[in-house]
Amino acid sequence: MPSVTAPNAVVSSVRGLWWTLARLAVGIGLLVYLAESRLIDFRALTKLVTAWPVTLAALALVFLDIFFMSLRLCWLFEPQGLRLPLISSLELNLVSSFFATFLPGAAGGDLAKLFYAARENRGRRAEIVTTIAFDRAVGLFSILLLPLLFAPLFWSFLGPLIRSVRSLQILLAVTAALAVAMLAALLLCLFSQSWMTRAARWVSRFLPGRQLPERVIATVGAYRGHAGILIAALAASLVSNLTLIAATALAILLLAPASLSMKLCLVIPMGDVANSLPLTPGGLGVGEAAFSALFKIAGLQGGADALLCWRIWRAMVGLVGLALYLRGMRRAVFQP
Numbered sequence: 001m002p003s004v005t006a007p008n009a010v011v012s013s014v015r016g017l018w019w020t021l022a023r024l025a026v027g028i029g030l031l032v033y034l035a036e037s038r039l040i041d042f043r044a045l046t047k048l049v050t051a052w053p054v055t056l057a058a059l060a061l062v063f064l065d066i067f068f069m070s071l072r073l074c075w076l077f078e079p080q081g082l083r084l085p086l087i088s089s090l091e092l093n094l095v096s097s098f099f100a101t102f103l104p105g106a107a108g109g110d111l112a113k114l115f116y117a118a119r120e121n122r123g124r125r126a127e128i129v130t131t132i133a134f135d136r137a138v139g140l141f142s143i144l145l146l147p148l149l150f151a152p153l154f155w156s157f158l159g160p161l162i163r164s165v166r167s168l169q170i171l172l173a174v175t176a177a178l179a180v181a182m183l184a185a186l187l188l189c190l191f192s193q194s195w196m197t198r199a200a201r202w203v204s205r206f207l208p209g210r211q212l213p214e215r216v217i218a219t220v221g222a223y224r225g226h227a228g229i230l231i232a233a234l235a236a237s238l239v240s241n242l243t244l245i246a247a248t249a250l251a252i253l254l255l256a257p258a259s260l261s262m263k264l265c266l267v268i269p270m271g272d273v274a275n276s277l278p279l280t281p282g283g284l285g286v287g288e289a290a291f292s293a294l295f296k297i298a299g300l301q302g303g304a305d306a307l308l309c310w311r312i313w314r315a316m317v318g319l320v321g322l323a324l325y326l327r328g329m330r331r332a333v334f335q336p
Contacts, residue, residue, distance in 0.1 A: 061247040062317045068240035072233045079222045088332040098321030116329045130219040142237035144179040150265040157262040189220040251309035256302025267294040
């Protein structure tokens with residue numbers, strides 16, 4: 001009797017390819033619209049070559065961002081009784097950076113990271129996948145936290161803008177609500193372990209992997225006695241996101257120097273959240289549209305150009321990840 005597995009796999013691959021191409025077309029369409037509406041000036045990006053010292057500084061910042069992300073992931077594996085060497089974490093994040101540039105949203109890079117981290121760890125895959133997802137959540141939480149920290153710290157600069165623009169007040173309120181919801185979910189997993197375990201057992205009755213929900217809850221609960229690691233991971237995330245703000249500010253310096261302002265501390269993290277949405281490959285087009293709108297709200301120019309400039313720098317760093325991918329990834333996560 002012929003197997004239907006192979007035809008099904010082919011159909012699934014073709015469907016996935018068409019879906020990716022459709023999202024790529026949407027992203028390119030958005031870029032074309034932004035260019036036609038003169039919100040993006042592609043000719044201005046030639047300044048990346050002529051102002052090469054700024055480009056080198058930006059590349060250093062992108063590498064620094066990846067370094068702190070790698071350090072954060074190493075720390076988060078420790079409470080799970082797993083070891084991820086820093087050099088392996090750097091390789092994982094560089095390869096992830098390459099895939100994140102071309103696959104849908106930042107999630108594309110996360111999928112590559114999950115694949116290579118879980119390889120050759122058959123018995124601990126649930127813990128590894130959960131840890132990487134938790135690492136991603138810490139990064140997202142830090143992005144949400146930054147505008148909430150900057151608003152009171154630089155209120156003399158940002159206060160008049162926030163008071164005068166209703167949409168910014170709404171965005172800040174939504175950002176605060178999301179941050180509070182994420183923090184509440186973490187505290188629930190850490191300090192209501194028995195209740196969460198009972199809920200996981202109830203959910204597991206409807207899932208093929210009966211023990212999977214409990215293992216996920218137990219993995220997150222393992223951080224309860226490691227407050228220092230959680231604080232260090234959050235600090236590394238904040239520094240990592242600050243490097244992204246600095247790199248974007250360098251792009252503004254090249255393309256629209258008149259828009260250099262403390263307002264960037266407010267609009268760039270909000271734009272980064274939109275750029276992480278898995279709607280188009282690498283967030284292409286969606287992030288540019290969000291940056292353009294946010295910059296316009298704040299009375300600034302060059303938002304879409306700056307993000308596109310940052311994408312070029314990110315893609316250049318991603319070439320290192322491509323080289324590592326072509327060389328072949330070694331096993332990354334070990335049990336000590």
